Amino acid sequence: LSLFWSEGAIFAMATLRRLIIPFRSSLLRTSYSHYGCKEGGGYRRCSSIASSEPKVLKFEDQEKLLANAKDSLSEEEISKIREEYNAAKEKFLMIPDALKQMPKMNPKGIYVNKNVRLDSIQVYGFDYDYTLAHYSSNLQCLIYDLAKQHLVNEFKYPDTCLEFKYDPSFPIRGLYYDKSKGCLMKLDFFGSIELDGCYYGRRKLSREEIDEMYGTRHIGRDQARELVCLMDFFCFSEACLIADIVQHFVDAKLEFDARYVYEDVNRAIQYVHNSGLVHRGILADPPRYLVKNDQLLRFLRMLKDKGKKLFLLTNSPFYFVDGGMRFMLQDSLGQQDSWKELFDVVIAKANKPEFYKSDHPFRFGSLPLSSLPSFHCI
Structure with missing residues (x-):
């Protein structure tokens, strides 16, 4: 967008700036007397003894100055500015068509920030999950169901939580959960809450509600300490389960601590992974x-x-x-x-x-441990 606007809009603003600055300077000079100005000399000396306070122009005077600035433009300059503006506007309206004509990217392609000569790399390393092995959306349903069962069976959450269903359309990557307020949000590049990306439970908050809760859209350093990032693919089920738990407590009008909701859900997610429940469920089908x-x-x-x-x-x-x-x-x-x-x-x-x-050595099999009779210094 900035590329299309640079030709006309920037030229128009620069032209107006050249016109406004001299008038602004003349306004400032009206608060000084020209006593002591040397006629025919190479310099001008102004004194401020006539008035120690600047004069405030009335609104009518400002309107006259702006009118004079407009009148000082020649028809040729006005016509040129109008042509530049119309050209920029036409290019702006052509953006949707230009996007349609762009070649579509390969969704399975690999994109890097720097050029790499792969022939100079001798060793290639791979992870397993989501690198060699890719999963269907059914995996998130499996993790979600196992975690909610753990919440009910072990953490004594209400049995009604077993009725929850994973919603694949709700979570996205890169979400943050506020442990102090219970909001699930998306932050932009500058650390500000996106207006369409802040939820309390499953309800999207309006801009007025965001301002009332946070005072501003920008998340400061103190508030950022309360945020936890739900970054990778495995966090989809976690984000959805957190939102469903919060919404359940809100609908039931039950008091709850948002921090404990996150900790309980996170512990349940970790359990289903570390215990092997997820692994056995995948290998079973x-x-x-x-x-x-x-x-x-x-x-x-x-x-x-x-x-x-x-x-x-x-x-x-x-x-x-x-x-x-x-x-x-x-x-x-x-x-x-x-x-x-x-x-x-x-x-x-x-x-x-x-x-x-860590600096732990590789270990294979069982290591027999026994006490040492003595230590020898080398």
């Missing part, structure tokens, strides 16, 4: 949850044929990864081939991000 990609095996073999080293690093347990890879590649791999032959190293239950920061 792989076609329902896993999406096959016919290009996966071809891509991995291409890297191997180029002499690249491949490794798989995932937080998921090995039995889960093994079952998923077998399902996704069983139609392409031969009977005697194994998906593990595609990778030089496979690391499961890596405990990322601690894997990158």
